[in-house]
Amino acid sequence: MEIKRGIPVSPGVAIGPALVVDTEGFRIPQRFIDRKQRRDEVQRLREAIKAAVAEARENQEAISAKLGKKYGDIFAAHAVFMQDQSLVGEMEALVKEQDHAAEYAVSRVIRRNAKTLESHNNTLFSSRAADLFDIEKSLLRHLLGERGELISHLKEPVVVLAHDLTPSETAALDPKMVFAFATESGGRASHTAIMAGVLEIPAVVGLGRFLTDVSGGDEIIVDGNRGVLILNPDEETRKRYEQARQVFGTFATGLSELRDKPALTKDDVRVTLHGNIEFPQEAEHCLERGADGVGLYRTEFLYLNKKTDPTEEEHYEAYSTVVRALGGKPVIIRTLDLGADKFATQVEKSHLERNPFLGLRSVRLCLRNLTLFKTQMRAILRASSLGNVRMMFPMVSTLLELRQCKMILAEVKEDLEEEGISFQRKLPIGTMIEVPSAAIMADELAREVDFFSIGTNDLVQYTLAADRTNENVAALYNPGDPAVLRLLRMVIDAAQKNNIEVSVCGEMSGEPIYTMLLLGLGLRQLSVTPQNIPEIKKIIRSVTIDEAKKVAQEVSRLETARDVNNYLREITRRILPEVVS
Amino acid sequence: MRVAMPGNTLRRSITIVNPQGLHMRPITAFVEVAAKFKSRVSLCKQNETPIDGKSPLGLLGLAAEEGAVLELEVDGPDAEQALCALSEILEKPSFDD
Numbered sequence: 001m002e003i004k005r006g007i008p009v010s011p012g013v014a015i016g017p018a019l020v021v022d023t024e025g026f027r028i029p030q031r032f033i034d035r036k037q038r039r040d041e042v043q044r045l046r047e048a049i050k051a052a053v054a055e056a057r058e059n060q061e062a063i064s065a066k067l068g069k070k071y072g073d074i075f076a077a078h079a080v081f082m083q084d085q086s087l088v089g090e091m092e093a094l095v096k097e098q099d100h101a102a103e104y105a106v107s108r109v110i111r112r113n114a115k116t117l118e119s120h121n122n123t124l125f126s127s128r129a130a131d132l133f134d135i136e137k138s139l140l141r142h143l144l145g146e147r148g149e150l151i152s153h154l155k156e157p158v159v160v161l162a163h164d165l166t167p168s169e170t171a172a173l174d175p176k177m178v179f180a181f182a183t184e185s186g187g188r189a190s191h192t193a194i195m196a197g198v199l200e201i202p203a204v205v206g207l208g209r210f211l212t213d214v215s216g217g218d219e220i221i222v223d224g225n226r227g228v229l230i231l232n233p234d235e236e237t238r239k240r241y242e243q244a245r246q247v248f249g250t251f252a253t254g255l256s257e258l259r260d261k262p263a264l265t266k267d268d269v270r271v272t273l274h275g276n277i278e279f280p281q282e283a284e285h286c287l288e289r290g291a292d293g294v295g296l297y298r299t300e301f302l303y304l305n306k307k308t309d310p311t312e313e314e315h316y317e318a319y320s321t322v323v324r325a326l327g328g329k330p331v332i333i334r335t336l337d338l339g340a341d342k343f344a345t346q347v348e349k350s351h352l353e354r355n356p357f358l359g360l361r362s363v364r365l366c367l368r369n370l371t372l373f374k375t376q377m378r379a380i381l382r383a384s385s386l387g388n389v390r391m392m393f394p395m396v397s398t399l400l401e402l403r404q405c406k407m408i409l410a411e412v413k414e415d416l417e418e419e420g421i422s423f424q425r426k427l428p429i430g431t432m433i434e435v436p437s438a439a440i441m442a443d444e445l446a447r448e449v450d451f452f453s454i455g456t457n458d459l460v461q462y463t464l465a466a467d468r469t470n471e472n473v474a475a476l477y478n479p480g481d482p483a484v485l486r487l488l489r490m491v492i493d494a495a496q497k498n499n500i501e502v503s504v505c506g507e508m509s510g511e512p513i514y515t516m517l518l519l520g521l522g523l524r525q526l527s528v529t530p531q532n533i534p535e536i537k538k539i540i541r542s543v544t545i546d547e548a549k550k551v552a553q554e555v556s557r558l559e560t561a562r563d564v565n566n567y568l569r570e571i572t573r574r575i576l577p578e579v580v581s
Numbered sequence: 582m583r584v585a586m587p588g589n590t591l592r593r594s595i596t597i598v599n600p601q602g603l604h605m606r607p608i609t610a611f612v613e614v615a616a617k618f619k620s621r622v623s624l625c626k627q628n629e630t631p632i633d634g635k636s637p638l639g640l641l642g643l644a645a646e647e648g649a650v651l652e653l654e655v656d657g658p659d660a661e662q663a664l665c666a667l668s669e670i671l672e673k674p675s676f677d678d
Binding site for chain 1: 601602604605606608609612613633635636637638639641642644646
């Protein structure tokens, strides 16, 4: 049994077999063979080794000629290691004596040896485990060929373990087949964290290196409440977690009783509590928890994993499903926010940019692809005749960009009118505030839109210039940072002065410790992941606006993110101790 | 069961002087040379279990840093030539040519 600690990003407890997703996106299958196949399987293993050795030797020659012998030698080492008789012997033994498939035997033997190597104190030697993983990758490639074992073809439910999950990998996963996520890298607002929230499964990220210690099929416990991962638990631990799983269920049941109660503070101030969604079926998740509407409907899923851009009908279909499900409740649809981390193949290849997060993404990309942008706008406008729809532009960084968006929208409206297609003429338009320049210019932007929605994930990342998924700098990324809070104040003030609505839809709004602060800063509208609605509602119902204002005042005196978070954690613990870890 | 080979058993104590220790490149060179000989080759670090000198993984597992003293043992018909060639690799101060 081994225990690892990381960052809890999605609550709940799960127990199940491990599925290790490697960096190339295919999994290492845990497969057994029929006894009669032993000889053939050994032969298959030997041939793969032979081919991998030949390839390494070819690389050695090519690289030596190109870059010098020193670099070619790396491949010579790989060739020599692949032929190591003790290594090969261990692999063959697993096939011959324990009926392991060749891939599984390779993976187990390499991981076992890598682990021993990593235990050396001298990094000269422990870091060489990386070479063993290169060898593993090469052998698996030769065994699996191009077909791979794609993670989209799961046959039994698993706990997905990876260094990091890319958006396309998470999107390819069948939610019914995944008990939980655990990743080595990533932070509170990483894509894995967001997806886990969406799928309502437990997740822990930022665990540091642990994949070396796991083979596919090992029993894993993911504790998404405390941020703990347990490999091969002993019987006692397993029992304890079975119980924990039930207790967590009880707490969740208690919260569900809040569903039909409004988000009203103790002094009777009504707060609008919306849900963030990505997939149409999540509209139900919002309604089940008594959300006042959908505050952020992300539309990227329409573009991911597709060879061609979605048609107007596909857009319309997705939007109308949600709008109808919500009845008359508001649905805020955000136009395409693709690029950088969320990359779709058919759109311009932003990942080739040197600095994608500062590159052609989101609304910038739409303004360069008018056909794509207009198709989406047409579908949103059409859906607006079915209910209470609003449209929102992401990542606007200048007033000019916002005006361009509005101009294009005016053109699309004209087209629809000419075609006699009905839509809501006074469709409310909003902009997200997630770039510091937009926050600073909020008073100007406020004159041109009907509402603001503050996207704290990007606002924090751009304000502090820190990538939330880079574990080396992730600590800088903090919604409680005083610099971020000053920007929030500016945006909220600008909205109030211009009498427009303002909401927060980043992960910050779903973090219980920030609820009082946000209310105290003047926010009366929050949009959170559906599963956070009951918790946040409970806090809202437990405080008065006066108390919240005092919290905001106290926070404005604090100088560092750490002080802010410690203070907020303490204050929140007094109200709802269960939600503060 | 070990089959007795004609020839003799030769031993030599070698101190690693390479500042990077016995790393990937000397290990590769060592194993590639060792494979050319019929003799059995083993290496042993102060009182530890001897490892097969023809296994690169075993050599890496020794984690022999600069200053480590290794006992090289060669046993077989071409033991003399093997000892000579293999010692030379272990004694090399640098592989960055």
